[in-house]
Amino acid sequence: MKHITFILAIVFLSIGYAANAQTEAQKVEICSGTAGPDASYLKDFVVDLPAAQGDEKAPTAKYSLILQKDTKYRITICTDDDSPGKGYVQLLDTNSLLGSSFNPQTGKEYKGFDFDCQKSSVYHIFIQFQEGKAGKSIVILSFIKKL
Amino acid sequence: MIKRLTYLFLCSVFVFYSCKSGVKKSKGEFGENDSIKADSALPVSKEAMADLVQNISSPIEMAALIKSLGVPFSQKYLAPTNHLDNFNTNTSKAVNLGIFGADLGYINMYSKTSTVLSYISAVKTLADGINVGQFFDFTTLKRLATNNENIDSLMYISIHSFNVMDEYLRKNNRSNLSALMIAGVYIEGLYLMTQVAKEKPNKKLAESIGDQKIIFEQMLLILKNYQKDPYFKDFIANMETLKKEFSEIKITIEMGEPKSVEKNGMLTIIQTSKSTVHITDEQLKRIISQTEIIRNKLIK
Numbered sequence: 175m176k177h178i179t180f181i182l183a184i185v186f187l188s189i190g191y192a193a194n195a196q197t198e199a200q201k202v203e204i205c206s207g208t209a210g211p212d213a214s215y216l217k218d219f220v221v222d223l224p225a226a227q228g229d230e231k232a233p234t235a236k237y238s239l240i241l242q243k244d245t246k247y248r249i250t251i252c253t254d255d256d257s258p259g260k261g262y263v264q265l266l267d268t269n270s271l272l273g274s275s276f277n278p279q280t281g282k283e284y285k286g287f288d289f290d291c292q293k294s295s296v297y298h299i300f301i302q303f304q305e306g307k308a309g310k311s312i313v314i315l316s317f318i319k320k321l
Numbered sequence: 322m323i324k325r326l327t328y329l330f331l332c333s334v335f336v337f338y339s340c341k342s343g344v345k346k347s348k349g350e351f352g353e354n355d356s357i358k359a360d361s362a363l364p365v366s367k368e369a370m371a372d373l374v375q376n377i378s379s380p381i382e383m384a385a386l387i388k389s390l391g392v393p394f395s396q397k398y399l400a401p402t403n404h405l406d407n408f409n410t411n412t413s414k415a416v417n418l419g420i421f422g423a424d425l426g427y428i429n430m431y432s433k434t435s436t437v438l439s440y441i442s443a444v445k446t447l448a449d450g451i452n453v454g455q456f457f458d459f460t461t462l463k464r465l466a467t468n469n470e471n472i473d474s475l476m477y478i479s480i481h482s483f484n485v486m487d488e489y490l491r492k493n494n495r496s497n498l499s500a501l502m503i504a505g506v507y508i509e510g511l512y513l514m515t516q517v518a519k520e521k522p523n524k525k526l527a528e529s530i531g532d533q534k535i536i537f538e539q540m541l542l543i544l545k546n547y548q549k550d551p552y553f554k555d556f557i558a559n560m561e562t563l564k565k566e567f568s569e570i571k572i573t574i575e576m577g578e579p580k581s582v583e584k585n586g587m588l589t590i591i592q593t594s595k596s597t598v599h600i601t602d603e604q605l606k607r608i609i610s611q612t613e614i615i616r617n618k619l620i621k
Contacts, residue, residue, distance in 0.1 A: 206477060214381050215477050217484060240377050240539060243532055243596055244525075265590065272579045273590035287588040293574060293596040294535040317381050320389040 205252035205312040208285065213248050213316035219299065221313070225258070226306030235301040239315065243294040246318040250286035251275050251301070251311055259307025265289060266298040276304065286314075290321060377539055378419075378507035380426020381480065386529055387427070387517050394431040398516050399424045400509065400620045402443040407621065411451050412552040415498040416619055418447040419505020422483050427513055429476045437466045437475070451498055453486040497547045504556070505619065507540050512616040515609040530608060531600035534567040559618065563611045571599040 198220065206215040221235040241247060253261040262276030263286070275284045303309035400420050408414045421443045428437045441462045448454040458478050465475045483502075490499035511533055518526045541560055547553040577593030 202481070203477070206481075211473075214385075214473075215480055216379050216381060218481075240536055242382055242529075242536075243598075244529070245382060267592075267594070272592065273581065273588065275588075284586075284588045287590055290589065290591045292592040293594050294532050295596075296539065317379070317385065320382075320386050 201252070201254070202312055202314070205250065206314050206316070208252060209248050209250045209314055209316040212318055213250075214318075215314060216247075216317050217315040219301065219313040219315075220311075221261070221301045222310045223259075223301075223303060223308060225308040230306075232302045232306035237299045237301075238296050239299060241289070241291045241295065241297050243292055244321045245291050246321055247289045247291060248286060248314075248316040248318050249273075249275070249289065249299070250314045250316065252285075252314075254310040257303075257309040257311065259303030259305065259309030261301060261303050261309050261311030261313075263311075263313050264300040264302070266300060267293075267295065268298075272297075278304075288318065292321075377503055377536060377543070378423075378510055379480075380423040380506060380510055381430065381476075383423070383510035383514055384427040384430035386526070387513065388430055390517075390521075390523055390526060392517050392521055394428075394433055396436060398513050399427070399436075399440075402439045405443060405446050408447065408450070410552070411498060412501055412550070413619075414447045414450040415501035416505040416556075418444060418451070418486075419502040419507070420509040420616075420620060421447065421505075422479075422502070423506045423509035423513070425479050426476075426510075429472065429479060432472045434466045434469045434472070434475075438463065441466060441479075448486060451490075451495075453489055456485040456489060457482045497550065497553070500543045500547060501553075501556075504540055504544060507536065508612070508616050508619065511612050515612045518605065519609050527600055527602075527605050528598040530605060531567075531570045531598040532572070532596070534570050534572065534598075537564065537567050556619075559615045563608065563615060566604065566607045566611055569604055573597045573599070 202218045202220065206213075206218070209215070217239070219235065219237055223233040223235060226232045249263055249265060251261050251263045253259075260276075260283070262274060262283070264274040265272045265287075273287050273289060275286055276282070299313065299315075301311060301313055303311070400417070402421070405417075408417050421440055425437065425440045425444060428440055441459060445454055445457055445459040448457045462475060462478055462482075465471055465478070483506075487499050487502060490496060490502070511530070514526060514530055514533075517523075518530060537560075541557070541564060544553055544557050544560065548557055573596065575595045575597070577595065580591045580593060582589045582591060
């Protein structure tokens with residue numbers, strides 16, 4: 175009986191894994207679609223972060239990317255339905271904050287923001303979850319138009 | 322009962338590994354050994370490399386710039402797809418995979434579905450050649466191109482497939498090939514821009530070419546990480562001549578605080594810091610010429 179249970183567990187885990195692998199690609203495609211009909215997908219950032227422990231800072235996923243002058247970009251975030259925390263994305267230039275999809279002072283949230291880039295440079299995307307909770311999110315970088 | 326369960330188990334194991342076909346392969350599975358097998362001994366760590374290369378070159382931005390200038394599509398700028406057999410090393414396959422990827426972006430931007438098929442096939446052949454073909458959804462792309470339907474999906478799948486191939490290479494100690502693929506995209510993008518500038522001089526395009534100095538420096542930094550490899554050594558030597566041309570271009574920056582504008586619930590960040598590119602006709606001419614030399618060497 176133990177063998178049967180073990181085998182069944184393997185079967186379900188395997189099927190579950192395959193189904194999950196498909197879901198992630200689909201989630202990226204769906205999230206890319208939320209950027210709007212004027213947006214062309216460039217890059218996705220899939221994050222799965224643990225909760226902050228005690229007094230430590232909220233875990234942050236950090237990515238560096240090059241954005242080009244005279245270009246309008248859109249940065250969109252989609253948080254998984256079963257994610258404990260609500261994700262938000264920030265755009266930084268060296269160490270100064272340019273924009274965020276969440277304003278902790280007002281509590282206002284956006285599904286993302288457009289960025290009118292006027293300077294080609296290395297920029298940084300930070301992804302965090304409100305109140306340092308654990309969470310899963312997808313961030314999509316899209317091209318909108320040349321300015 | 323046990324027999325049935327054993328059968329079911331074997332089937333599930335088969336399903337499991339089929340679905341994971343692109344996830345992990347031992348080094349021995351690759352048809353040809355990469356010249357640099359592991360990233361562990363690299364001067365820049367694997368993590369730092371991954372950090373450097375996000376969105377370093379995108380065919381979309383380059384093609385959109387050309388299109389926004391009202392320049393018509395031209396097939397003559399594209400790399401020929403009729404001598405793929407010449408690319409018989411993993412390094413040459415990877416760099417040309419990037420070159421054809423950039424061409425694919427240019428073709429898609431102009432919705433030239435009649436041209437796209439041979440480029441999709443070329444990308445698939447080269448991707449298979451370095452064992453990342455499973456991430457390139459050739460069947461769907463071919464159907465979309467053949468039926469002349471949904472250009473947005475064609476564009477999405479093409480770009481997403483390249484991102485997945487790139488990520489796979491980097492995660493599997495083959496970031497040398499990822500670097501070459503990205504360099505291929507970059508060089509072909511620069512080639513397309515410079516060829517257009519050569520035939521239809523335009524101030525905005527000239528400045529955008531000069532502005533590539535920023536990306537070029539990052540690109541060279543990545544390539545130098547693998548300079549012990551003879552293919553990279555040669556590639557870098559060619560790129561150094563272009564670096565010399567780019568180093569003469571002056572970019573001035575005017576600093577400013579970003580502004581936020583909210584309209585219809587959508588937030589827009591307007592950057593007020595601004596860079597200005599100072600490029601002379603002579604400098605542009607030399608960049609055009611040098612880019613042509615490098616690109617044509619790569620596609621030989």
